[in-house]
Amino acid sequence: MKKAVVLLSGGLDSSTTLFLAKDQGYKCLCLIFDYGQRHKKEIKSAIKIAKSAKCDFRLIKINLPWGGSSLLDRKLKVPQYRNRKTIPSTYVPGRNLIFLSFALSFAEAQKARTIFIGANQIDYSGYPDCRGEFYQALKKVIEKGTKTGVQGKPAKILTPLIDKNKSEIIRLGRKLGVPYELTWSCYSGAKTPCGKCDSCRLRAKGFKEARTRDPIYG
């Protein structure tokens, strides 16, 4: 059975990606990060999702003691609205490259040739490391800088959601049976989603456009 490493944050996109990879016949090894984000709620969600998909997972704890993001530094406020032309303060420097470099290491050690990430450049955060161009550029790095790459069998990073809008992602996930009630998107870690942050707004817009209820509200 072909193996894949799947980056899993506990949000809507990565959860849909996991179920898509499973549907495509991959044995999925999930990689979940505790990187000092504001709350552990999304980590707990990621673990629940991995378990509900009956997939193995590894929880990796990393420390980014230099901050540089309102998601890491509790002295900064997470903005409720954002200017779509700028990169928001919730951007975490280097985050997806850090996650992917661990995924590449995991994949090489486990002889997996595929890495899935739920990056999306349509209804998205505005982070540069969610855009297709970044993943295109990574191909050459993998070819030149990894053992399997120089042996002509580079790991591939797949971004199946990159050009889908949020409602398309939700419709796909509904077909695949993603338990969206277990996912967590809100930047806050309260009992229920705040409904106001950028992440909550994108999620609500997606469910509205997909004409389906968000099961997170029970």
Next chain:
Amino acid sequence: MKKAVVLLSGGLDSSTTLFLAKDQGYKCLCLIFDYGQRHKKEIKSAIKIAKSAKCDFRLIKINLPWGGSSLLDRKLKVPQYRNRKTIPSTYVPGRNLIFLSFALSFAEAQKARTIFIGANQIDYSGYPDCRGEFYQALKKVIEKGTKTGVQGKPAKILTPLIDKNKSEIIRLGRKLGVPYELTWSCYSGAKTPCGKCDSCRLRAKGFKEARTRDPIYG
């Protein structure tokens, strides 16, 4: 004063790179990794080197629980000789990409525009992530996937030792006053270097060709 993040392993190459960056007028922020390597001796060396250079440092602990390297997995033996045409078992999957992704995060958060790494493709380990092609490929990733990159001010990764042989590196380090007696190259963590592993052999060859004594022997 211009700031630089310097990856510091405690070995000969990264220590020389730190003293070179200082000599070029950078305020250096050292990044040292505890990644589960066989012994802590090189970490202690790195800390001594940073202190002797009067530079700030951060020690980052990471966990690569999937092994895949004789430097991580104590059930595997570190080879004493190696076939120069193959990648040795001491290769750690994804290591330099992991280190550099943390360095990029640190650099963005600290508004440093330069990252130094002592990678070398001449008298080297045979690891693909020590070769110039890998660093060339990373440029585009930084341009496309980081905030400063898309703003037209990408961090630069400098590899000043990439095409130098070991004796050239040692001669340069001697001029710069690198305290080589504090560095550690051996794959084993014994009291004195084993003198037999690939890393010890490369070091010995370098000092011999530079016609100078290795001060690690007192």
